[in-house]
Amino acid sequence: MDYAIDFPKTPVLPVAESNKTFPVGRIYCVGRNYAEHAREMGHDPDREPPFFFMKPADAIVQNNATIPYPQVTKDLHHEIEMIVAIGKGGADIPVEKALDHVFGYGVGLDMTRRDIQGEAKKMGRPWEMGKAFDNSAPCTALNPAAMIGHPAKGAIWVKVNGEVKQKGDLADMIWNVPEMISYLSKLITLQPGDVIMSGTPAGVGPVKRGDKLEGHVDGVGDLTVTYAK
Numbered sequence: 001m002d003y004a005i006d007f008p009k010t011p012v013l014p015v016a017e018s019n020k021t022f023p024v025g026r027i028y029c030v031g032r033n034y035a036e037h038a039r040e041m042g043h044d045p046d047r048e049p050p051f052f053f054m055k056p057a058d059a060i061v062q063n064n065a066t067i068p069y070p071q072v073t074k075d076l077h078h079e080i081e082m083i084v085a086i087g088k089g090g091a092d093i094p095v096e097k098a099l100d101h102v103f104g105y106g107v108g109l110d111m112t113r114r115d116i117q118g119e120a121k122k123m124g125r126p127w128e129m130g131k132a133f134d135n136s137a138p139c140t141a142l143n144p145a146a147m148i149g150h151p152a153k154g155a156i157w158v159k160v161n162g163e164v165k166q167k168g169d170l171a172d173m174i175w176n177v178p179e180m181i182s183y184l185s186k187l188i189t190l191q192p193g194d195v196i197m198s199g200t201p202a203g204v205g206p207v208k209r210g211d212k213l214e215g216h217v218d219g220v221g222d223l224t225v226t227y228a229k
């Protein structure tokens with residue numbers, strides 16, 4: 001059987017030190033996942049369950065790209081995040097088995113049209129038009145967990161035009177990687193190719209035409225993108 005239209009291209013991410021690519025299925029993003037202050041040791045009964053929103057896979061932008069400035073927004077924001085790429089699917093995954101489902105890690109940006117997201121929040125409407133727009137998910141090549149392990153601490157930061165704007169530590173995630181995988185897999189069945197954007201530390205702020213963004217996660221990689229003038 002022929003397809004009625006050309007088959008849409010599956011977005012892929014390069015795999016570091018390999019000639020293979022990773023096909024991206026769905027992108028799940030964790031909302032508000034870093035505490036402002038150092039996380040207290042031990043159980044925190046007051047933490048709220050994590051929540052998730054999505055971006056389409058074709059929002060992926062490759063490392064070192066120049067990105068057209070997005071439509072309609074007057075307040076584009078950067079959110080630097082560690083990317084978790086799922087290699088093995090599953091539902092109801094227990095926390096202690098969750099890392100077995102990870103293929104690898106990357107550095108990404110959850111680019112956000114903050115003005116449009118803000119309007120949606122105010123009106124109790126969905127966030128998609130603030131989050132799930134063209135080119136809203138720049139990401140580096142993936143580093144396989146088999147190569148780098150499972151980063152649980154280390155600096156995460158982003159610079160805009162050479163100036164550090166967001167800085168945090170992976171250890172400050174409210175829901176760590178095994179917990180977010182386990183939680184998400186109770187809401188939906190994870191599939192190989194799914195990607196999780198794991199949340200952003202404090203310091204989000206505006207991005208203008210011509211700005212250069214450089215993001216970093218210790219032991220994971222470096223991402224550079226530039227917005228067209």
Ligand code: MN
Nearest residue numbers: 079110199200
């Ligand atoms: Mn985010």
